[in-house]
Amino acid sequence: MPDNGHKLVIKSVSKTFQTKKARVTALQETTFDVREGEFVTILGPSGCGKSTILRVVAGLVEPSSGQVLLDGREIKSPGADRGMVFQSYTLFPWLTVQKNIEFGLELKNVDKRARAEIAQHYLKLIGLSGFENVYPVNLSGGMKQRVAIARALANEPEILLMDEPFGALDAQTRTIMQELLLSIWEETKKTIMFVTHDVEEAIFLGDTIYIMTARPGRIKEKIRVGLPRPRDYAVKDAPEFLEIKRRILELIREESIKAANAV
Amino acid sequence: MDGGLLNSKNMYKSWTDCLGAAHFALVFALWSALAYAGVVSNTFLPTPDQVLQTAYRMVVDPAGDNLLHHALISTLRVTVGFFISAVLAVPLGIFMGTLPKVRAFFEPMMGFIRYMPASAFIPLFILWIGLGEPEKVMVIFWGTFFQQALMVMDVTKNVAGELVEVSYTLGAKKLAVFSKIILPASLPGIIDTLRITFGWAWTYLIVAELVGASSGLGYVIIQAGRFLKTDVIFVGILVIGLLGMLTDLIFKLLYRVMFPWLTREGA
Numbered sequence A: 001m002p003d004n005g006h007k008l009v010i011k012s013v014s015k016t017f018q019t020k021k022a023r024v025t026a027l028q029e030t031t032f033d034v035r036e037g038e039f040v041t042i043l044g045p046s047g048c049g050k051s052t053i054l055r056v057v058a059g060l061v062e063p064s065s066g067q068v069l070l071d072g073r074e075i076k077s078p079g080a081d082r083g084m085v086f087q088s089y090t091l092f093p094w095l096t097v098q099k100n101i102e103f104g105l106e107l108k109n110v111d112k113r114a115r116a117e118i119a120q121h122y123l124k125l126i127g128l129s130g131f132e133n134v135y136p137v138n139l140s141g142g143m144k145q146r147v148a149i150a151r152a153l154a155n156e157p158e159i160l161l162m163d164e165p166f167g168a169l170d171a172q173t174r175t176i177m178q179e180l181l182l183s184i185w186e187e188t189k190k191t192i193m194f195v196t197h198d199v200e201e202a203i204f205l206g207d208t209i210y211i212m213t214a215r216p217g218r219i220k221e222k223i224r225v226g227l228p229r230p231r232d233y234a235v236k237d238a239p240e241f242l243e244i245k246r247r248i249l250e251l252i253r254e255e256s257i258k259a260a261n262a263v
Numbered sequence B: 001m002d003g004g005l006l007n008s009k010n011m012y013k014s015w016t017d018c019l020g021a022a023h024f025a026l027v028f029a030l031w032s033a034l035a036y037a038g039v040v041s042n043t044f045l046p047t048p049d050q051v052l053q054t055a056y057r058m059v060v061d062p063a064g065d066n067l068l069h070h071a072l073i074s075t076l077r078v079t080v081g082f083f084i085s086a087v088l089a090v091p092l093g094i095f096m097g098t099l100p101k102v103r104a105f106f107e108p109m110m111g112f113i114r115y116m117p118a119s120a121f122i123p124l125f126i127l128w129i130g131l132g133e134p135e136k137v138m139v140i141f142w143g144t145f146f147q148q149a150l151m152v153m154d155v156t157k158n159v160a161g162e163l164v165e166v167s168y169t170l171g172a173k174k175l176a177v178f179s180k181i182i183l184p185a186s187l188p189g190i191i192d193t194l195r196i197t198f199g200w201a202w203t204y205l206i207v208a209e210l211v212g213a214s215s216g217l218g219y220v221i222i223q224a225g226r227f228l229k230t231d232v233i234f235v236g237i238l239v240i241g242l243l244g245m246l247t248d249l250i251f252k253l254l255y256r257v258m259f260p261w262l263t264r265e266g267a
Helices: A050-058 A097-107 A112-125 A141-154 A171-188 A199-205 A233-237 A239-262 B003-036 B048-060 B067-098 B100-114 B118-129 B133-157 B161-169 B174-210 B217-226 B230-258
Strands: A006-018 A023-035 A039-043 A065-070 A082-085 A159-163 A191-196 A208-213 A218-224
Touching (some): A050 A065, A050 A082, A050 A159, A171 A199, A199 A233, A218 A239, A233 A239, B067 B174, B067 B217, B118 B174, B133 B174, B217 B230
Parallel strands (some): A082 A159, A159 A191
């Protein structure tokens, strides 16, 4: 393993945008790393640059400074080794569920039978066997995001990047999706970076939480979540869970007071 | 899906269909009332049965003034002009929508020409290419092409950025993004653009046939106007309306067959 067993290394990455009026710092110099198979959640309010980190890792945004290394190689453009699931529904509406899942495999020229087998495997994993020939327009929001996860995983990426994937779902569906995601992660042992603004979601899913603050976006605190695995929804009532939640809310409060005084 | 919801949706649809039919009935009733009661003179407003009789006479007429003959010629002209325009405008519009440099080169000039009425070019076209069929086709082409290309450009330009981004993260390179994302995503919009601009092409056809033509529905209408044959004018206009509705229907059918993924099952 290159770089002391770190799967992903983010080295002094910053991002500034030039608008018509001013230079905006979306992300201050940020450094952290992700272990192989680790589930990292990034928690912060909107506009804190948490999505920017993910987009830099995906190669969709070029950092203003610093670099990102995946397995020791510098990331310069998007690629199939970093799968991404967006908050908005991004299934290709003209393709059936199966064709959506096969999209990346088709680009890699995987032959038809192998493609279908892989698609079947992931359909089963997300609990949507039998939906092969359905078009996305006929799926609920939760189903669409499950297929989007399957599509990203079918490509066998080194890391899965998730940008508030359950943000548009109702509370009940979101809870179910969180448990489903954890069971998928237990089975595939993928390295996952998951961005959210939901405190409970960040604790429930993550091994490590990075808490970000806004304007300018930077990482304020790193919290290790020692909760035993596999986890189910009952863990949300455990004293340790509540203790972490209390600590995070305290941090967020401090930050909002600071922001309010600054104005 | 919820059956009750679907049923109410279907009922709603049949209701809106009824409203559309009611509008036709209302206009027809108003026309009949004005014409039969003699409120408006026959010279200006023929009665419905007069128009029907004239239409029948023109269809069975074996001589040069046969209605079907004129309708066929007009349809041919409009189809050829529209086809040539579409074959050039669709690819150009797609490239303008996806490649900023191509857009920067073509858009200003096309935006400029778009505002010049195609009919104003007719004297020039007659001078340059004469009075034959190419001139008629040219008028239709000129009236359709620029709008078409700009509309296709907009459709292509507006393909959701997230679809493009997610395809990049699935390993797509530029060419695959173009052929596997931008093309299929903009195809429904392109077909819709063709449907709308085909209607406009009919307008330019009539303009083309008003000047220096000896056949076609536009010619029939302008001749009838000279001899105060209002019933013939009515027949000509109604036939154009029917042909337009027919092509619209064909495009809508094509749309449904080509893009089953746009409609929810059972809806």
